[in-house]
Amino acid sequence: MYERIREKLGILADAAKYDVSCSSSGSNRKNENKGIGDAEGTGICHTYTEDGRCVSLLKILLTNHCIFDCAFCVSRRSNDIKRAAFTVEEVVELTMNFYRRNYIEGLFLSSGIFKDADYTMERLVRIVKKLRQEERFNGYIHLKTIPGASDELLREAGMYADRMSINLEMPTETGLKLLAPEKSHAEVKKPLKYIQNNITQFENEKALIKSVPKFVPAGQSTQIVVGATPESDKEILHTANAFYQSFSLKRVYYSGYIPISNDARLPVIGSQPPLIRENRLYQADWLMRFYGFKVQEILNDVHPNLEADVDPKLSWALRNLDQFPVDINTADYYMILRVPGIGVASALKIVQARKFNRLYENHLRKLGIAFRKARHFIRYADSPMQLKEYEAGHIKGLILSESKSKYLSNPNNQLSLF
Amino acid sequence: MELYIFDGSLEGLLTAVFECYQRKSKVVKLVTESLYVPDVFDSGFRVVSDREKGKRVWKGLCKKLGKEWQFRFYKAFLSEQPETFQHLLNFARYIIDQPPGATENFAHPDVLAVSQMAQKVHREKHRMEAFIRFQKTGDGIYYAHIEPDFDVLPLLPEHFQNRYADQRWIIYDLKRKYGLYYDLEKTEEIELDEAPQMSIVNALPADLLDPKEQLYSLLWQEYFKSTNIQARKNTRLHVRHVPRRYWKYLSEKQG
Numbered sequence: 323m324y325e326r327i328r329e330k331l332g333i334l335a336d337a338a339k340y341d342v343s344c345s346s347s348g349s350n351r352k353n354e355n356k357g358i359g360d361a362e363g364t365g366i367c368h369t370y371t372e373d374g375r376c377v378s379l380l381k382i383l384l385t386n387h388c389i390f391d392c393a394f395c396v397s398r399r400s401n402d403i404k405r406a407a408f409t410v411e412e413v414v415e416l417t418m419n420f421y422r423r424n425y426i427e428g429l430f431l432s433s434g435i436f437k438d439a440d441y442t443m444e445r446l447v448r449i450v451k452k453l454r455q456e457e458r459f460n461g462y463i464h465l466k467t468i469p470g471a472s473d474e475l476l477r478e479a480g481m482y483a484d485r486m487s488i489n490l491e492m493p494t495e496t497g498l499k500l501l502a503p504e505k506s507h508a509e510v511k512k513p514l515k516y517i518q519n520n521i522t523q524f525e526n527e528k529a530l531i532k533s534v535p536k537f538v539p540a541g542q543s544t545q546i547v548v549g550a551t552p553e554s555d556k557e558i559l560h561t562a563n564a565f566y567q568s569f570s571l572k573r574v575y576y577s578g579y580i581p582i583s584n585d586a587r588l589p590v591i592g593s594q595p596p597l598i599r600e601n602r603l604y605q606a607d608w609l610m611r612f613y614g615f616k617v618q619e620i621l622n623d624v625h626p627n628l629e630a631d632v633d634p635k636l637s638w639a640l641r642n643l644d645q646f647p648v649d650i651n652t653a654d655y656y657m658i659l660r661v662p663g664i665g666v667a668s669a670l671k672i673v674q675a676r677k678f679n680r681l682y683e684n685h686l687r688k689l690g691i692a693f694r695k696a697r698h699f700i701r702y703a704d705s706p707m708q709l710k711e712y713e714a715g716h717i718k719g720l721i722l723s724e725s726k727s728k729y730l731s732n733p734n735n736q737l738s739l740f
Numbered sequence: 741m742e743l744y745i746f747d748g749s750l751e752g753l754l755t756a757v758f759e760c761y762q763r764k765s766k767v768v769k770l771v772t773e774s775l776y777v778p779d780v781f782d783s784g785f786r787v788v789s790d791r792e793k794g795k796r797v798w799k800g801l802c803k804k805l806g807k808e809w810q811f812r813f814y815k816a817f818l819s820e821q822p823e824t825f826q827h828l829l830n831f832a833r834y835i836i837d838q839p840p841g842a843t844e845n846f847a848h849p850d851v852l853a854v855s856q857m858a859q860k861v862h863r864e865k866h867r868m869e870a871f872i873r874f875q876k877t878g879d880g881i882y883y884a885h886i887e888p889d890f891d892v893l894p895l896l897p898e899h900f901q902n903r904y905a906d907q908r909w910i911i912y913d914l915k916r917k918y919g920l921y922y923d924l925e926k927t928e929e930i931e932l933d934e935a936p937q938m939s940i941v942n943a944l945p946a947d948l949l950d951p952k953e954q955l956y957s958l959l960w961q962e963y964f965k966s967t968n969i970q971a972r973k974n975t976r977l978h979v980r981h982v983p984r985r986y987w988k989y990l991s992e993k994q995g
Binding site for chain 1: 842844845846847848849852866869870871872873874875876882884902903904905906907952955956957958959960962963964966967968969970971972973974975976977978980981982990992993
């Protein structure tokens, strides 16, 4: 009898894995009812797959039956694969038993659309409701918003989920229409807006009345598939930026397209997924969210794509050498943050430590900055005299020759564009 | 330079700080009893752990250290590293001698060393929160054992108690031979007369386990495989996140 549940889990985990979101942080759900689970504070990665991605949640589809035929999706109607569906009880049992053994932080539940949007959403809601109310489960729940589901169901779902997400899939409307003519960005925006408005409303009420229940406390996220359609990095990042701003998203995920179809509109099966590009997009995303960069500074019409050989921060610095060198002992915190090789933690330590003494090379090295990269862009107490100014190409050459980039050794990892 | 010998306890370390002031010592080298090699020319000063002296030093430190730094001090102590004991002694003297705020001086070698070691211990604690895999026993207790690099057990009760409030659990440190037991009310330290061995496949013998234990452990192993994307295989990244010395904890890495 165990064969059936094993097979289902195999099929429905396999079908869910292309959704890359793994976050289990940002919620504030405490275990206050002597129940099970606690989703407060930072997330935990309980293990990592062999491809190096974090496993934090039990990520499954309720079913991989789907009425849609999106070319990029492994569960598309026309794909000849095994289909399966969990019962409500099976999902609850699996979640509880995995959670109790400390395998996971919670559940990531998505689904193919069977019958119609409301029918599917209603099943998802039934599962999370049972977990919260019958099992007294306070772990993390990430629930997919099904496009087209009614407002009432979304609102109910929001009462039980920590995070909700709905995927843009392709970075532009044109790209989406090409691969999934039945879908549109508009039907993603509508529920995003609806849930965002509800989050705001609940927060406002909470400010007045303490007993107002939680509503999607960890906010919303979305995912953009990279490399399935020909958009530039600029188009991708500008779309992401617009969604961060319009819908107060917590995260935009970038998912390098893994070829899974012989469709002529898509990269052929067996071609390398664009992993470097994906990595660079995440770095650029971080620059926008934590380093105070504007999207136009990173990518614009003159510079529409991220480089493969250097990270976006270094790339920006090399294009803006007039803003350097930055004096570590006097410069503003935000300018120190912009130095390649200095991260948020080291920048904070630098501005604290320099109140006590002028900082020398040995201090900087010990504080943990990437000194060999940073040294071209900073001055410190014992900086060597520099008679001539180096030009960007020269500095880039120096840095690349000194570093063992994880990418240069296997350049085939990038999809070739031509 | 003076040589101080202490018993390796937190109380002893804080007493040593007290003695530095009492005896007006300048540079002090601190060693634990277990590492002390008697020297013909320098017999050293034996610190006698003293609750009152320790308390006075801790109170003094707390006046200068915020909550976060107090916690860092404790975490660094749990590293059990001889050089960290030395840094903690120097750090405590530095903080006591300076006006408040000296903890921000990350260019100071002892401030930096204590902060970095606290970070390492914190990381080990976090890894235990991530990598512990409970097995459900026949009598309903969830059991896991560990061999952490540092003595992080005292840092774990809060996390596991909040999370698993409605199940009894044991986390046992095989290296240091003591564990934590949560009985649905409170967490207590325990010592097992006959602790199991760290083994590769199953932590506990099959006859002690709940009948469904094997099923869930198997489902988890298979889930772990299904959720992997072969086309993205990146062993280097995988090992960086899950260092090999932790694989023995992870049921998904067996089989």
